[in-house]
Amino acid sequence: MDTTKLLNNLVTAVLVIDANLKPCFANAAAEQLLAVANHKLLELRLTDLYQQLGVEEHILRDAVASNQGITVNTAPLITLDGQHHTVDLTLIPIEDQQNLSILELRQVDQQRRIHQQLNMDAQQEAAQFLVRNLAHEIKNPLGGLRGAAQLLSRELESAELKEFTHLIIEQADRLRSLVDRLLGPQRPTQHTEHNIHQVVQKVLKLVEMALPENIHLTRDYDPSIPDILMDADQLQQAVLNIVQNAIQALEKSGGKILIRTRTQHQVTIGTQRYKVVLALSIIDNGPGIPADLLDTLFYPMVTGREEGSGLGLSIAHNIARLHGGRIDCKSAPGQTEFIITLPLQ
Known part of the structure; x- marks a missing residue:
């Protein structure tokens, strides 16, 4: 041997x-x-x-x-x-x-992290189950409300009154869109081989068009990482959600965002051990995430910003889970790191 x-x-x-x-x-x-x-x-x-x-x-x-x-x-x-x-x-x-x-x-911190991940996955599944049932209860009467408003609009001759029915339809569509975002992807989709750096580059090209001047993006890629099976659109959305959060954290003070890819060996995800995995890190030097939010960061509707929806990280976590991976967060004042870990074939 x-x-x-x-x-x-x-x-x-x-x-x-x-x-x-x-x-x-x-x-x-x-x-x-x-x-x-x-x-x-x-x-x-x-x-x-x-x-x-x-x-x-x-x-x-x-x-x-x-x-x-x-x-x-x-x-x-x-x-x-x-x-x-x-x-x-x-x-x-x-x-x-x-x-x-x-x-x-x-x-020994790895064992603690595995335990935390299993606990978080269980909590996330319970939250998703609750959201799915709640969404079902909302969408059914919402569809009836929208249909009734459309029928009423056809019967009305007054443009002023029709404006109210249009408002009802518009708000019903907005609520339906919110419910769909709450649900996010629920099942694994068809996965094909893609290069993770091409996915990341699409995200960065998108955000760089409106990137504030006081924020700088840096790339640190490992070119030896092979193509992996993925839903490229879903992973692009997950990376975009995290990068946008980093940009929002730096809007006032400015700073740097580092996108780094590496391979790691002998990593446990959930209850399964993988010989080699991809670790995609999004690191910013912003103020950090409040300690009281770290344990519930990936739950739906949890956010540290007044104008935030609390859906971006929840959706990103679910996308990583559907790819057999996980997302971890390490945060302290001056450095916040989100790590998307995905198994390599």
Whole structure:
């Protein structure tokens, strides 16, 4: 059995380090956690691969040199790209290999995220069930009301009175449109292969036509990402909803929006594990999302803006779900990141 292939299929980040804390092996999960390519990862010392780790350098160095083991639970880890993680750290000496140890870093925040996603999906399904039933109860009498107004309009001769029936019809159509937006896509549609960057480019071309001068868009694409099966129109709508939210967050103060694509390895979505996934990030440096909204952000009719409908993120979440993916949000003052994660074939 190929040991390297076996280690690359682990969710746990595994590195082999020497007494100088220089890695001589790192699996795919370690690359993903530290956000450093394998060739560069093996060129640097361990302490150059992160901003902060909840274990002092001299403790790790002494443990490797003396063939001692270490276990530290829930240690904070800040990677070079500024991402915050919580890990369980284990250092194990390798038998018959002097001054070589295995360092395992197991993300415990990932388990918390999986639990949150399952809980959010259950809440979202319950909300969608309620909305569907409510929509059914609204659309039936609304259709009757509109039909009656049309019939009444034909019987009226006064233009002034007809204006009132036209108003009834217009408002009935507006309410029907709102109900349809509330429902959003409900079932998977026909998926065909498309390039995610072409979808994103269509969105950015659309928003750039009316983009305020104080907001700047930046692209950071991974060109190696293959085409994926998708409903291109639906995904375009999901990305557009998130990008528009970022623009609205920056309208007053101005700022930057970064669109980034990457692949990630050994990622769990719901209850299913995928070897490789696409991670599409929309990042802005705006004021952030209020903490009291983060847990309900993707529910219908939840919004932090007075003029907002609270439908954009709910629809985007549902579209990601229909593609077998998910949407996550990390927000703090100065940085908000929405991540659309989709499985790759």
